[in-house]
Amino acid sequence: MDETTITGTLPNMSVEIRHHSDPDGGAEIMTINLRATPDFQSALPLIGGLGQMSPLFxxxxxxxxxMEAWTxxxxxxxxxxxxxxLLREQNDRT
Structure with a gap:
């Protein structure tokens, strides 16, 4: 499988999504990198109300x-x- 990379840029944040295969394990790998300049506190208000939260959270x-949107x-x-x-209900019972 070839590597696919998608990048996007917001005023204070860049987003990179990479999708590729693991040569040793036969698996697929997807990574999402967020880079905020100068920090997430400055970048997150641009994409919603998350900027009011703790910068670490x-x-x-x-x-x-x-992940909620993706799944x-x-x-x-x-x-x-x-x-x-039915399978989920049975799993919930155990």
Whole structure:
């Protein structure tokens, strides 16, 4: 698999997403790098209300929101599929 890199730039933050394969493990790897200049406290107000949070916590909140948005289609699919819903309910009971 070839390496794919996507980059984006905001006024105080650059975002880089890399997708490539692990040559040793046969797995796929996706990394997301956020670089804020001079810091996240300055950059995060531009992309939402996260700038009011602690500078150490804000990047993790941003990551959590990104993962929620990224996995939303799969979670909706799991809710709509009766077999997957049954498996989840059985797993919740144990």
């Amino acid at each position: 804000a990047p993790m909140a941003l990551w959590g929101q990104a 939303a289609p799969w979670r909706q699919l799991a809710e709509a599929n009766p077999l997957l819903r």
